[in-house]
Amino acid sequence: MTTPAPASVRQRAIAHAGWETRLLLRNGEQLLLTIVIPVGILLGLTMTDVLVQQSGPDRIPRAIATVLAVSVISSAFTSLAIATGFERRSGALRFLGTTPLTRTELLVGKFCATAAVTALSSAVVCVVAVLIGWRPSASALWAVPVLILGTAAFAAWGMALAGLLRAEAVLAVANGLFLFLIMFGGVIIPAASLPGPMSVVADLLPSGALVTGLTDSLVDGQMPSGLAVIVLIVWLASGALVSSRTFRWS
Amino acid sequence: MRPPIVAIVPSPAVLVRDLVVRYGSREAVAGLSFEAPTGRVTALVGPNGAGKSTTVEVCVGLRPAASGTVELLGIPAGTADAAGLHSRVGVMLQDGGLYPSARPLELVTYIASLYPHPDDPGRLLDALGVDPGTRTPIRRLSGGEQQRVKCAVALVGRPELVFLDEPTSGLDSGARRTFHDLVRGLVAEGASVVLTTHLMDDVERLADQVVVIADGRAIRSGTVADLVGEEESVSFRGPLHADLTALRAVLPDHGDVVEQPPGHYRVTGAADPMVLSAIAAWCAQNGVRTADLRVGRRSLEDVIVALVGDL
Numbered sequence: 001m002t003t004p005a006p007a008s009v010r011q012r013a014i015a016h017a018g019w020e021t022r023l024l025l026r027n028g029e030q031l032l033l034t035i036v037i038p039v040g041i042l043l044g045l046t047m048t049d050v051l052v053q054q055s056g057p058d059r060i061p062r063a064i065a066t067v068l069a070v071s072v073i074s075s076a077f078t079s080l081a082i083a084t085g086f087e088r089r090s091g092a093l094r095f096l097g098t099t100p101l102t103r104t105e106l107l108v109g110k111f112c113a114t115a116a117v118t119a120l121s122s123a124v125v126c127v128v129a130v131l132i133g134w135r136p137s138a139s140a141l142w143a144v145p146v147l148i149l150g151t152a153a154f155a156a157w158g159m160a161l162a163g164l165l166r167a168e169a170v171l172a173v174a175n176g177l178f179l180f181l182i183m184f185g186g187v188i189i190p191a192a193s194l195p196g197p198m199s200v201v202a203d204l205l206p207s208g209a210l211v212t213g214l215t216d217s218l219v220d221g222q223m224p225s226g227l228a229v230i231v232l233i234v235w236l237a238s239g240a241l242v243s244s245r246t247f248r249w250s
Numbered sequence: 251m252r253p254p255i256v257a258i259v260p261s262p263a264v265l266v267r268d269l270v271v272r273y274g275s276r277e278a279v280a281g282l283s284f285e286a287p288t289g290r291v292t293a294l295v296g297p298n299g300a301g302k303s304t305t306v307e308v309c310v311g312l313r314p315a316a317s318g319t320v321e322l323l324g325i326p327a328g329t330a331d332a333a334g335l336h337s338r339v340g341v342m343l344q345d346g347g348l349y350p351s352a353r354p355l356e357l358v359t360y361i362a363s364l365y366p367h368p369d370d371p372g373r374l375l376d377a378l379g380v381d382p383g384t385r386t387p388i389r390r391l392s393g394g395e396q397q398r399v400k401c402a403v404a405l406v407g408r409p410e411l412v413f414l415d416e417p418t419s420g421l422d423s424g425a426r427r428t429f430h431d432l433v434r435g436l437v438a439e440g441a442s443v444v445l446t447t448h449l450m451d452d453v454e455r456l457a458d459q460v461v462v463i464a465d466g467r468a469i470r471s472g473t474v475a476d477l478v479g480e481e482e483s484v485s486f487r488g489p490l491h492a493d494l495t496a497l498r499a500v501l502p503d504h505g506d507v508v509e510q511p512p513g514h515y516r517v518t519g520a521a522d523p524m525v526l527s528a529i530a531a532w533c534a535q536n537g538v539r540t541a542d543l544r545v546g547r548r549s550l551e552d553v554i555v556a557l558v559g560d561l
Contacts, residue, residue: 011363015364023352087349090349091343091346091347091348095343095347097310097312098310098311098343099336099361099407250312
């Protein structure tokens, strides 16, 4: 067997992204989170009257916006944080810290792998949505940059959480925050339907901004609102800052 | 007039000077200094908590030092481009370091892809006794097999300098022999090896230089022959904490007897028939049964135990 000999920064980042993607897709729980659950939620939301707001012609695109947001949060935040925490506990990160792979290459690789998994999940959701009657317009493509921005923001905070806490605590906190954001962060229950100040807070959370941006693109057929984009950029910048400060190999 | 002849002395593969590492208020490494020569095997030995693994972690950039100097391959650690220096150094960590869900060949192949001139992953695994074709994930391999995979990921980048932290723990005797051959092969190709271990058999078979570390400092260094010395001595096992007053009284001039570790006695000075006679007489008079009465050079383990206590 011969081995190629990449050694440049770009090639190491790509090699690590490929490695992470391979491990992610082999993980049965990850596939459940990435493919099965989003499709299940999509079918549940479009074929039942779980949410009053999703009746009428907007029913499917609204459901897609919700499902894609859930998928991004679970892949880019919860799964990434938990996997990184346990890689540190197993010593795998410690070992990588002794190889030519740099911290930046590791972070870029992890982001690319997460983005690839999110893209796969989004593609499957969209295909299923088309099969059950969704007819997207060209403006739906605005959802792509929103998804990339949302994935980056949640991945940055996933890495930050993994750097701040030990593996077991990451597991508990990441799952707890996932449930909180889904329930009260403007995902399942729209931010506008939340009582009083909770509505404002939800709009300022990355989950609320992500759903708003996706709804603007997929339901209203327009560019994502400026507020949603700014909120996601602020969460991305702050998450990147915290994760770069807290990241450690061991 | 001829120009003066200047001898070029190669820089050591590892140079550690006055290294201090603190965990909170505790000094895990307290002013450690040593050199590991290029193209040789240097063994760091000492009891648990002596600071060996911490020193390795500082050398490979996993832990910051409070003070002191570390140079690898002539480059100050921490100041050079990390990827540049790391592409020349291989590390086998004592704990962890593997992806549990990965298969051996795919992990070693991935690690190889990070280096500019890697070894063949399949050939390396095969040489270490791991089936490159196995589809068993690493978490289901035996401890010894996992240890071999760790060794493969440390060596696959063809490093010029290798740190091996407890490399043979969990290996059976056949795998240890294979490992010894592998290290000899590395050195024959010009690599430098820093080995930390509790197994003195590994040290005696492999090390060109031994650094004995206790309480975060190097207390002795030299070749195995330097440490063991030429002098013969008498040793035996007996009851714990026997009263040695009577034995000391009958030993020839300059002779002494020490109990270290408990139940193990060593008589210093010449190992002549008079000493053996004195020991036999002392045993008979005191009703002491001895076992493993030996005359000969001390083993390296005896020497290290005498220096630092239990290994």
